[in-house]
Amino acid sequence: xxxxxxxxxxxxxxxxxxxxxxxxxxxxxxxxxxxxxxxxxxxxxxxxxxxxxxxxxxxxxxxxxxxxxxxxxxxxxxxxxxxxxxxxxxxxxxxxxxxxxxxxxxxxxxxxxxxxxxxxxxxxxxxxxxxxxxxxxxxxxxxxxxxxxxxxxxxxxxxxxxxxxxxxxxxxxxxxxxxxxxxxxxxxxxxxxxxxxxxxxxxxxxxxxxxxxxxxxxxxxxxxxxxxxxxxxxxxxxxxxxxxxxxxxxxxxxxxxxxxxxxxxxxxxxxxxxxxxxxxxxxxxxxxxxxxxxxxxxxxxxxxxxxxxxxxxxxxxxxxxxxxxxxxxxxxxxxxxxxxxxxxxxxxxxxxxxxxxxxxxxxxx
Amino acid sequence: xxxxxxxxxxxxxxxxxxxxxxxxxxxxxxxxxxxxxxxxxxxxxxxxxxxxxxxxxxxxxxxxxxxxxxxxxxxxxxxxxxxxxxxxxxxxxxxxxxxxxxxxxxxxxxxxxxxxxxxxxxxxxxxxxxxxxxxxxxxxxxxxxxxxxxxxxxxxxxxxxxxxxxxxxxxxxxxxxxxxxxxxxxxxxxxxxxxxxxxxxxxxxxxxxxxxxxxxxxxxxxxxxxxxxxxxxxxxxxxxxxxxxxxxxxxxxxxxxxxxxxxxxxxxxxxxxxxxxxxxxxxxxxxxxxxxxxxxxxxxxxxxxxxxxxxx
Numbered sequence: 001x002x003x004x005x006x007x008x009x010x011x012x013x014x015x016x017x018x019x020x021x022x023x024x025x026x027x028x029x030x031x032x033x034x035x036x037x038x039x040x041x042x043x044x045x046x047x048x049x050x051x052x053x054x055x056x057x058x059x060x061x062x063x064x065x066x067x068x069x070x071x072x073x074x075x076x077x078x079x080x081x082x083x084x085x086x087x088x089x090x091x092x093x094x095x096x097x098x099x100x101x102x103x104x105x106x107x108x109x110x111x112x113x114x115x116x117x118x119x120x121x122x123x124x125x126x127x128x129x130x131x132x133x134x135x136x137x138x139x140x141x142x143x144x145x146x147x148x149x150x151x152x153x154x155x156x157x158x159x160x161x162x163x164x165x166x167x168x169x170x171x172x173x174x175x176x177x178x179x180x181x182x183x184x185x186x187x188x189x190x191x192x193x194x195x196x197x198x199x200x201x202x203x204x205x206x207x208x209x210x211x212x213x214x215x216x217x218x219x220x221x222x223x224x225x226x227x228x229x230x231x232x233x234x235x236x237x238x239x240x241x242x243x244x245x246x247x248x249x250x251x252x253x254x255x256x257x258x259x260x261x262x263x264x265x266x267x268x269x270x271x272x273x274x275x276x277x278x279x280x281x282x283x284x285x286x287x288x289x290x291x292x293x294x295x296x297x298x299x300x301x302x303x304x305x306x307x308x309x310x311x312x313x314x315x316x317x318x319x320x321x322x323x324x325x326x327x328x329x330x331x332x333x334x335x336x337x338x339x340x341x342x343x344x345x346x347x348x349x350x351x352x353x354x355x356x357x358x359x360x361x362x363x364x365x
Numbered sequence: 366x367x368x369x370x371x372x373x374x375x376x377x378x379x380x381x382x383x384x385x386x387x388x389x390x391x392x393x394x395x396x397x398x399x400x401x402x403x404x405x406x407x408x409x410x411x412x413x414x415x416x417x418x419x420x421x422x423x424x425x426x427x428x429x430x431x432x433x434x435x436x437x438x439x440x441x442x443x444x445x446x447x448x449x450x451x452x453x454x455x456x457x458x459x460x461x462x463x464x465x466x467x468x469x470x471x472x473x474x475x476x477x478x479x480x481x482x483x484x485x486x487x488x489x490x491x492x493x494x495x496x497x498x499x500x501x502x503x504x505x506x507x508x509x510x511x512x513x514x515x516x517x518x519x520x521x522x523x524x525x526x527x528x529x530x531x532x533x534x535x536x537x538x539x540x541x542x543x544x545x546x547x548x549x550x551x552x553x554x555x556x557x558x559x560x561x562x563x564x565x566x567x568x569x570x571x572x573x574x575x576x577x578x579x580x581x582x583x584x585x586x587x588x589x590x591x592x593x594x595x596x597x598x599x600x601x602x603x604x605x606x607x608x609x610x611x612x613x614x615x616x617x618x619x620x621x622x623x624x625x626x627x628x629x630x631x632x633x634x635x636x637x638x639x640x641x642x643x644x645x646x647x648x649x650x651x652x653x654x655x656x657x658x659x660x661x662x663x664x665x666x667x668x669x670x671x672x673x674x675x676x677x
Binding site: 071083 | 567569570572573574575576577578579580581583588591592
């Protein structure tokens with residue numbers, strides 16, 4: 001197993017720039033998520049790690065070795081495709097053993113390895129079946145079997161659960177994560193599903209328009225988004241944005257939203273002009289006598305919690321509050337924000353301003 | 366009986382079945398007639414009204430493979446008794462065998478040229494189609510159009526230039542010349558057909574093979590070729606049928622060594638009157654290779670291209 005390091009990697013397709021100067025590191029044994037909306041360059045990045053695309057510039061290190069311009073067959077990595085890509089003319093056993101034959105491994109050893117893998121994945125009973133008639137889950141397991149059988153340096157997975165039914169996906173996600181923990185294999189996993197990324201990943205890279213927006217452990221990314229894009233892409237409902245014109249001084253620990261004064265973590269960066277206050281729905285409380293006010297538009301009941309939509313002078317926001325609180329559409333209420341969790345963004349650059357709270361996450365400054 | 370909205374009703378099935386049977390009969394009738402004529406005597410072959418029931422004879426086939434001559438009555442009487450069944454048949458019509466005909470050699474030429482050009486066409490066509498399907502080829506669409514445009518005029522329009530070209534290159538009446546010519550004519554169609562089939566094969570299969578440690582060429586012949594078998598088989602049948610039946614170029618460009626069966630069969634007409642049974646026998650034998658080839662490859666024609674290993 002190995003560390004994978006991506007350095008200033010860029011990929012152009014003709015005049016189209018798919019990935020722009022990406023840099024991040026996947027540590028040995030990590031379950032690493034590449035997250036982003038479709039067309040953000042995450043799959044291209046994964047394919048460059050695999051050697052299915054060659055980077056236009058930049059370096060890729062696998063296990064300390066620069067492999068950027070080497071073909072896939074020389075990189076010793078396994079790839080799990082979204083469509084599984086099982087060889088349709090071979091049966092399950094031959095599919096799994098296929099990568100071993102290319103290494104010229106002796107028959108007896110191939111057989112032993114295949115049965116071991118089949119045992120781990122619980123597919124011993126289908127080894128001699130053609131792949132055509134298998135269920136989605138079994139195909140997924142065969143694809144995984146083909147990947148783990150050769151004990152590669154890393155597993156690269158391109159939305160491997162994307163082709164499964166919603167019901168089965170959850171089950172397979174758990175199985176995948178368990179398999180990873182058992183083997184301790186470096187895994188890079190591409191997904192557009194932020195919940196999947198948070199649930200399974202040790203670390204997440206969030207990409208957008210070919211740019212790495214943020215890189216870190218799921219909770220850091222959720223709590224302290226580096227950009228407005230990350231804040232909005234992660235979380236459901238996403239982070240609320242209160243747009244305002246004003247000034248935050250360096251060292252200030254409050255901002256003015258209209259008439260109200262809102263406490264924020266002490267700012268280490270000042271800014272003037274168009275600003276945005278970011279607040280997660282679960283960090284809003286409805287308090288009748290709070291200074292910042294809004295009008296309740298609607299409430300969605302979700303069992304233990306409810307999502308309340310409130311119209312304020314700075315835009316609509318959604319609050320997640322216990323469903324025991326009774327709110328009536330049309331009533332005016334006060335809103336209180338949990339001061340320790342707020343992030344101020346510069347609306348121009350879309351980047352988060354550095355504060356004492358998020359400086360541990362955003363290394364710069 | 367339960368009613369199903371998707372399953373055809375019994376009556377629809379009956380109508381469809383009848384149509385298929387009628388169509389099959391209409392198609393097969395000329396074939397049956399040719400085969401039957403091959404086993405008729407010359408007088409039965411031209412009998413009016415046509416004879417459906419007749420006494421079969423191998424005279425047509427014997428005449429196809431032999432040249433015969435008439436000898437004077439004294440000489441005929443002095444001949445030793447016939448040494449074989451076919452000699453007997455010839456004697457019965459008052460003739461003697463002068464030697465073998467050229468049908469065997471012409472038939473062999475057809476086999477060499479037909480299968481040779483089909484084989485060459487498949488190799489070049491698959492390679493070109495794979496490149497067009499998978500690689501970023503500059504001006505790809507224009508190239509594909511140029512390739513197809515060679516089929517837009519009647520081939521015979523270029524017959525004279527080709528004749529002159531072949532004459533200068535010493536390719537007239539050679540196997541190599543005919544193989545090249547049929548390959549050139551068939552290639553455009555096979556590139557287009559095969560490209561369609563290869564486009565259908567998801568590129569992930571090859572990528573999986575590349576990841577599994579195979580080179581691109583290995584991925585091509587171990588993964589793409591088995592998948593493309595259906596397409597290659599059906600394209601090969603088209604190419605063979607064209608090369609096998611081609612008449613105009615064969616008449617123009619071959620006369621001896623490399624003459625194929627199609628221009629030869631009509632020449633039987635001139636030898637010793639209109640020997641319809643011999644012509645029918647020649648046509649029947651000529652049908653066989655294409656029929657056998659098609660039947661052998663039939664399972665590939667009927668089988669689907671992929672069978673569900675990829676979810677789309």
